[in-house]
Amino acid sequence: MEFYSHPGKPLDLHLREVAMEMQECLQDIPGPGRDVLPLLAAVTGFTHDFGKYTTFFQRYLLEKVRDGDKHHHAFISGLWGSYLVATLLKKEETILEATLAFAPLLCFMAITRHHANLDNLERHLVRPGDLEDPELTEVQPSLRYKLQLVEEQVADLFARREDIFPSLLNAQEPFNFFSPDLLETFCSSWRGIYAQLYRLHRRFKQADGFTRRKAYFLLLALYSALIDADKREAGGVGAVPRCCLPPGAVDSFKEKKFAASSSDDINSLREEIYQKVTNTITRVSLDQHLFTLTAPTGAGKTLTSLSAALRLRERLHREKGYSARIIYALPFTNIIDQTFTVFGDVLRASLKDFAAKESNYLLKHHYLADTIYKLEGENAGEEFSLEESLLLIESWQSEIIVTTFVQLLHSLIGFQNRMLKKSNKLLGSIVIMDEVQNIPVEYWELVREVLKGLAEYFGAYIILMTATKPLLFKYGEAIELVGDEELVRQFFNRLNRVQVQVDLRPKRVVEVAAEFARQYDPSRSYLLIVNTINSSLELYQCIKQFLREQGHEPLMFYLSTNVVPLERKKRVEEINQALSSKQKPVVVSTQVVEAGVDLDFDIVWRDLSPIDSIIQAAGRCNRHSHKRGGLVRVLHLVDEEGHTLANRVYGAIHCHVVRKIFEQYSEFTEKDFFDLVEEFFRIVEEKKSKDEAAKIIAAMEDLYFSDLNNEGRITVSDFKLIEELPSYVDVFVELDERAREIWRFYQETVLKEKDLLKRRRNFLGFKRDFYERILSVPAKLALGLDSVTRPLYLSRDILEKYYEPETGFRRQLDDDPIIL
Structure with missing residues (x-):
């Protein structure tokens, strides 16, 4: 039968x-x-x-x-x-x-x-x-x-x-x-x-x-x-055959790409760090599983870490008989595309069949990534169907996966079926976490124990990479790939790209804008980074007005999550082109510009923030050491009642610690970064509560993943790397005719489709285009929009009432504290 x-x-x-x-x-x-x-x-x-x-x-x-x-x-x-x-x-x-x-x-x-x-x-x-x-x-x-x-x-x-x-x-x-x-x-x-x-x-x-x-x-x-x-x-989709990766792929790429590069200070430092790291990884005992890679911003950590991972993978294959997948995780989706492109260029230079088998070698996975998986084998160059592609992408069927912290950590500290489907690919893998300082301090102990467990129980190798070295691993647990602490400090000391000036006197946004207008020099490019959307909107408008009154009409850009993702991406490209063509723009932004965005300004102004964020901001100033000394000014923005705006974003503890440190350092240079950030993280970790992390670890040990019985205890499901914003709604913004077409297609093929499988399949075909036009805004600002659908729909007919082309969704300047 x-x-x-x-x-x-x-x-x-x-x-x-x-x-x-x-x-x-x-x-x-x-x-x-x-x-x-x-x-x-x-x-x-x-x-x-x-x-x-x-x-x-x-x-x-x-x-x-x-x-x-x-x-x-x-x-x-x-x-x-x-x-x-x-x-x-x-x-x-x-x-x-x-x-x-x-x-x-x-x-x-x-x-x-x-x-x-x-x-x-x-x-x-x-x-x-x-x-x-x-x-x-x-x-x-x-x-x-x-x-x-x-x-x-x-x-x-x-x-x-x-x-x-x-x-x-x-x-x-x-x-x-x-x-x-x-x-x-x-x-x-x-x-x-x-x-x-x-x-x-x-x-x-x-x-x-x-x-x-x-x-x-x-x-x-x-x-x-x-x-x-x-x-x-x-679904009729088998596992994808494993592929070989050349351990010297980055060396080959560098020889072709940077053969004519100058041997100035920054390039010499990049090469020295590269050689130190690759030499260490080829000699270190394979019984050591935890590593850090600490180097200044702009020191080439991305290529260096990839080279280290490829060499380590080759050693594991030769000495232990298995091929480790390489998982490269970043904190934000907006910097994944850039890293993915670099990795693709590296592999393309060494692999003749890369174009036909791209997904076998390299995969990008986050919620905005395209649902496309290229076929390997007799029909190389073809693509799987959307459902087949999704199964392969969500299960990380590739040799190198570029993804987000959310995807990585919720695959280790998670309970959801769809997130845990790929967890098995982390076993025995090489995990690189870039910009690791972006993990909230209250989760350091939890992430530390999970990464150590992954290494101890299932042989994974972990590389934490940063310019600011948070105390995620305890002393003696990890080996620094660049060298001992003194050598790392020497690399920081060799750079003198920026001077940081700190002014802790409380200032309102309009006062900062007026001060900027007085000091403005048309021959310099400027980046101003503040902590909340409202303060960024006010600062942008005030500076624009004050400079116009003085007869200046500089090229100005605004960046924050108040602007739809598609437009943000375009603006970053336009800013990059302007800077490359020697123009001198003025950019007002929130923190979206800090991590992984390769922009280089003459002068940076930064609202008060944790020291690691200030160092990230400094990484956008004289980044490539091609200019006369860069200047970073740290300011203390307050609201009309005199309350520190930074407290709303980073919390009182972080801001109190950084203000105490800056009382001793009103001015410092790049060589001081290493010691300052070490002191900052040491004090913050001492003051931050570890209760929630300890309770989630206890829930893991009890196999208590979610609380369906409403018993009120902390469970694994309480881990949320990114907290959901209360009273916020998603809005689809119909900026142009293409957006109108996407919304019409969404209505016809998704909203009106009763078959759930067909609905899902239809949406996958245009998911990226759809999400690139979505904004998350306070619900009170979206009153009057079509509330029948989810997300809400902002049509072009009423676009002007709710959305401003330069600065995005219209807001009341005195209410919203949200960052980014």
Whole structure:
């Protein structure tokens, strides 16, 4: 008799292929338990859809006949999986380490939740005594209902066991870990098997923190590998073949690209740092997994880190026998495109087939990225369908992935099915985190422990890269790739590109604008960075007015998230072109310009902020050391009541610490950056509360992913790298005819489409174009817009009422404190 998992897909074939994909995915993962992990993966894959053997599911799938919820299959499949894991582990001759003793529990949770998000394990378990009552009267109602379904499903499976045996035997053919007596025992003893999970969980809660934390990572590995393989296999999309990457690709690129570069101070420093880092990575012990790369802004860290990762990858392949994926993470989506382009140029210079197999080698993943995956093989150069591309992109099927901190960290500290699908690609990987100082201080301890866990349990290598070296790793945990602390300080001391002047006297925006107008020199380019959208709008308008009154009409630009993303991107390109052509623009911006944007001004003014942000701002001043000394002025902006505007964005602690430090340093140069930022982070870490981070770590150790029972405790789901803004709404801004076409297409193919799969497929085709025209604004400013749709719709007919071409969404200047 034939059983099916999906329309036209034999169930035994689906189980076998998912098991084989999972086993292959976790086969070469380094670290403790690597001999047993592939077995656990194969069993999880083999058992994950066991419940589909019931008559209830087969009739539901093939005949569209529904008998209540009896076709549900995840819970009974989880029980079957836990039983098979427990049985097989008893046969293992080696003594299992502590964490693997809890593998039946982890397998149960991975399978039970493989069509949903991870939640709280305890809510799926029942005290053994309560199971002795045939009516299950003491069991919580929703769980009692599930167990009653299992009772009927088990009876059905037992009655049809002779038909099921051949299919299961065929499904496990490569593994040989199933025999008919196992199914009979399961059907006759399933309540006892289920009760054993409760007992095992009691033991788990009493285990030490190390064991429970490793269990968290093991669960992520199994769950991620399962949902990844299951979704792709069901969609007919196999794993992409692995590719070789040349370890000397960056060297080759540099020889071609920079052969004619001058040997001035900054280029000499870049080359020295490059050589130091590459030499260190080729000699360091592979038992060392944690690294930092600290160098001044503009010192070529991007290419240097890529070269280090490629060399490390080659060593791992040669000495340990596996190819590590390279994950390069950045804090903001607006700087990913630039890094992705650089990496593409590097690989294109060394790989003849890069154009045809681009996605095999290099992938970009964030919410605005195009949903395009280029095909490898006989039809190289073609593209997968949108659904196929999405499956491959979201599961990071590539050798180098350029992504965001959100995608990376929510794949490690997460509960959502869609975010955890790619977590398995982090096992044994090389992770580079650029501009790591952008991680909130209150999460440092959490991120530190997660990265250390990824390295310790699953052999990942971590490189934290920054110009400001936050104290993310503790002393002695990581090796600095540039050299010892004194050498790093010497590299900073060699640069003298900027002088920083600090003026802590409180000033209102109009006073700063007037001061700027008095000091304005048409022969210099200027960048002014403030902390809130409202202060940036007021500053822009005041400066424009004051300069016009003095007879100046400079080229002026405004940048913030008050302007639609598409227009922001265009303006950055226009500013870059103006600076390259020796024009002298005046740019007023929020922090969107600080990280990763390669702009170079003569003079920078910066509102009070943490020292690392000031150093990032200084990195836009005389960046390439081609000008006479650059000047950075730090000011203290206040509102009409005299309250510090920076407090609204960075909090009182950060601002208090930086003001205390600046009381001692009213003027300093680039050689002081290293010591100043070290002092700043040391004091801030001492003052910042670590309570929330500690509670999330505890939730990870308890496998407490989300609080569906509203118990009020902190869970893994409480980790949010970017906090959602309260009382904000998204608005689609119809700036031009192209925007009108996109909105019309959105209405016709998404909003009016009743088929959810078609709706999703249609949206993927123009997702990037759509989001590039979205703004997030306070709800009170969007009153009067079409509120029937989500997002809200700002049509060109009323555009002038709500949106100003120069500065974006119209706002009341006295209310909104939002940054960026």
